[in-house]
Amino acid sequence: MSAVDSGMSKTLHNGLQILELLADHPRGLTLTEIAEAVGVHRTVAHRLVRTLEAHHLCRRDRFKRISLGAGLVRLAEPVEQDLRTLARPVLEELTDATGATAHLVVRESDDRVRMLMIVEPRRARMHVAFRPGQVDPIDRGSAGLAILAARPPVPGEREEVALARRRGFAVSYGEIAASIIGISAVVPGANPQTSIGLSLFEAPDEDAVGRLVADTATRLGTLLH
Incomplete structure (x- = not known):
């Protein structure tokens, strides 16, 4: 994952890191696994995931594992x-x-x-x-x-x-x-x-x-x- 620099938004950077992480784990990850991989506290990871969920960019299954959401399809469609x-x-x-x-x-x-x-x-x-x-x-x-x-x-x-x-x-x-x-x-x-x-x-x-x-x-x- 890319590093954050002084000209970047750390919060947005962390949220995008979560999406990149989930792209590499199609079967999903737990909130704890996400927090550890991104290097943030579990509470911060929870807020980031909730925000991504609100935009349908990630979702949780009945086992509370988090994976990419269908909203990404709409965003990706115009790309190239x-x-x-x-x-x-x-x-x-x-x-x-x-x-x-x-x-x-x-x-x-x-x-x-x-x-x-x-x-x-x-x-x-x-x-x-x-x-x-x-x-x-x-x-x-x-x-x-x-x-x-x-x-x-x-x-x-x-x-x-x-x-x-x-x-x-x-x-x-x-x-x-x-x-x-x-x-x-x-x-x-x-x-x-x-x-x-x-x-x-x-x-x-x-x-x-x-x-x-x-x-x-x-x-x-x-x-x-």
Whole structure:
């Protein structure tokens, strides 16, 4: 979780930390667990949760476990709506062509990325499954590596980032899920920085797949502008 600084509202910061915490625990947490994780007194946590409940951003079940509320759906719906609307048919074409799971990933902060959309193949015998909204470190997995590769080189960057910069797409092996290959390319001109990619069990010709992903990312970038 991010740290609070002097220019921020500590109360709002703590409330948002609770939402981020609950996003990582879909089965819910107790009030005590929330207070300990956020680093506030249980009474403070209670007030924060009550406020979030009033706005339908979290809820309690009959066991008094707290989880995210349905109000977040209404808030999230407009977020990157144009990007998702344009990306879906492009990702569907990509997954139909490869029989692999396609994903749309956006840079959320300096150190992490979030899966905004997952499109699973309709005719594959087996495929990789991910949860939309999943957050991963930006320097792990092909999606984040592709986004990093779109920026100028920095000291200490992974060799995989430099390689992705030369190739026009990034490849990772088992970094997000064991035994899964990721191949991603950045979407030119997208804001926030965005990549599209595939998650595969095997890639006999990763250069060919990488070129297909890169071409598809360029096409989505054209659609966005």
